[in-house]
Amino acid sequence: MGGVLFIDEAYSLAVGSDNDFGREAIEVLLKRMEDKRGEFVVICAGYPDNMEEFLKANPGLKSRFDRRFNFKDYNEDELFAIAQHILSEQELKLDNDAAEHIRNLLRKFMQTAINILVMQGRFAKF
Secondary structure (H helix, E strand, O other), X not given: OOOEEEEEXXXXXXXXXXXXXXXXHHHHHHHHHHHOOOOOEEEEEOOHHHHHHHHHOOHHHHHHXXXXXXXXXXXXXXXXXXXXXXXXXXXXXXXXXXXXXXXXXXXXXXXXXXXXXXXXXXXXXX
């Protein structure tokens, strides 16, 4: 078999009604992980709190996903650098006023309740 299976926002498999296939997908995944142990790698990604709920969705999940990696959120300088990089790829450059405006926006959004969206690199694409 071999390979790597990457499941982004894996927690979404554990939510929903009995009529969707998320829980069935989890059961199939667990069976395959057991039957093909050591033959492939499964990486599940998502927000920490949601992933805790995902791991509670089935008793077999926690024991099979025994390694966790938490990545810290981007800070204002890192997000600004990402934005500059994206612009430079398009051969664009911020003037001082635009740069200060973006920094002010980043600072403002990072202080609000929606900062979980801001800390992602994709926010720098605005």
